[in-house]
Amino acid sequence: MHTAETDRTTASRRPEESVTGILFRLTDRLYRATSKDEVFDAALEAICEALGCTSASILQFDDEQVMRFVAWRGLSHDYRNAVDGHSPWKAGQRGVSPIYVADILQTEEPEWLKDVIAKEGIRSLAFVPIEAHGQVIGKFMSYFGSPHSWDERENEIAVTIARQVGFSVERWRAEEARLVAERELRLSEERFRLMSEDAPVMIWTSDSNGHCRHLNRLLREFWGVRESEISRFRWDETILQTEARPNYAPDGTFMGMIGVNLDVTEKEDAERALRESEGRFRHMADAMPQLVWTADGQGRVDYWNSRVSEYVGGWMGTRGDFDWTALIFPDDLEETRQVWERALKTGQPYQAAHRLLMRDGSARWHLSRATPMRLLAWGCLSGTSPPTERSGRTGACSKSSA
Template identity: 40%
Template structure:
């Protein structure tokens, strides 16, 4: 401990000086035109009232790192070394200030002590700056001799920090408000310019369904002058066979404030009937009032014709693929029978049957997606005797074709094993299948058996096990693991494919 002297005595100044300095600070930040003015006024009051000739203000940046924004009497080397150092985390709730009489007697890292000592600093004050009770930064006081901060000095430092934190919060709010106003002032012009450049038709209606805006593509399609948008009745251009459905769907969407997707035929300015696909969403004011609809019309006349042709081709392809599977099944049966490998025949035929069942489901949806519940029911309950022993639970999510085929094969292998050796080989046994969609990675599937014979890990991995743990994991871009627990086999499958929905 240093011997008592003027530098070690509790610091204090006269109340009149404090009051005057705080008043000048409050007045200065109230009339400040920039944050630089606020920081300068804050450094003035800190050095005047807290008895230091060096001070700084630091704020957390977007990355959560404490950065110097204003300072007095600090070298560039010191600022570079100590930037980022903070006793608090961003957003920490109402921490108390920290006052250090002698940095050499603290538990700070040696490099920090050396950097502070090299700057000629002995005592420091760390005073948190808060906004709505959460730390956003700090101000620092630096002393070249040992100083002890009494309760009065600490209270004064906290008062200055509150004023400064409030001023920073007000400045940020004002900046955000100005930015919002500027964006609002430009939004309409930008919206009109942007929509007029768009290659698709964009429109906006009021709450009664009358046009408020048509972009250039829409005006050109219907031959509507911009000044006549308000009196244009788009419903008169709908094909007589489509008008009932289009108006009913749009009316229902407006009445229920819901999005709508529909298609219909419309007469263009040339008199040609064109198929337009319309996607519209409700617009709302800040107070929740319904303002009308905003939507896009896409001319899909050519695509619609191509889609019809594709449906015919797909139907023919489905028929041919089914025939191919039947031929493969017959050849396999004949080959295995000649080799007297009856178990192999049953296994091979079962797998082809599962592929065919999954194929049927995909074909019904044009090979775009497969509902998980439908696929599970098709694979696991084809045999009525198993239905009461298999419990299934999970959301109605959709699988991409590759995923559907992989999961169908996996479930078939698990069911086959359960029927031969596991829970489904005895009357009291049961299987629980659960699946859910995890936002962080995708689809989780858990197959769990219970009530069957005691399970023993196999001496070698069979084809089914390897297919699940290796081929299935690869197809799903995820992982699969089979756990041969004594009380019942458990298989956990995780799919991280982007097309799981």
């Protein structure tokens, strides 16, 4: 068994160039490490060589915040089981410092713990915190077989090793998290791809630059694109109704868009044709000398040609709230209203002879006709005659909803 003086000779009295070489090799091995096991192996070797201890271990907090052995040298299975989970610090604790025990038998620790440690042949031990971002994530332990007084030089060496190990452990924790995230992303993308392939709508995704990353089967068939050609695909001029939402990474980085398309080319063509037809109708109606108007299914007048505006002038309101009853001569209003409401209720053709009030306040007889249709009803509005006559009637087209 080493004496206290022998232990101090192998640690604090080690030549400076020797300690520097040990720390340099540690840095190099940590840089080249391809796994956490290689990190731990390099750290244990440096701890034993630089501090001159007989055994060493590295422990980390697990997912349940319990300190567990992850690597060791010179420790028995029984010892590790007996002290597993013991830690002077809590996970994430800040502002901690190493704890050095010169002689475990001279402490006030429980007798059972001192017996376990002494049975392992350990008299002196050190608890050196391993930190990441200023928080405790684990510790390394160094053990001596005889009482050992730690000096400042040994403390500097221990803290330096702990910092190197903490940096490397955190790097590998980040790498493991990245690999897990990538694996989960691949699984998620595969689930999305399988789901989208048989979806009854066209689904696509793009990257943050707007370049296409995925087209499901319906979209590929729609555009005639092979799966191998998706990365070079450019959006077609076909009219599609698109709903899309941004796709963000867990850290908030914009990754691109995920969208659903519906082919609305025929719908757009039909609406464009309807607009053109409506435009032709209005142009024709304004060119006619007769009064032309339309009404919806509730009987609200929603269109009249320019001839109506010129004819009745200030009586006109705005489209949708035009009160046509104000144009009817009072003595003819009730009969006209009954005929109009009956036509709306039954969907039968509308025809009424009544007097309309003119711009100059006079009243002229008119014959109004409307023929109902499924969507729009077309009818006629009569021509004019002197206020007291009911002759000289001429037809003028109008339309009304049934």
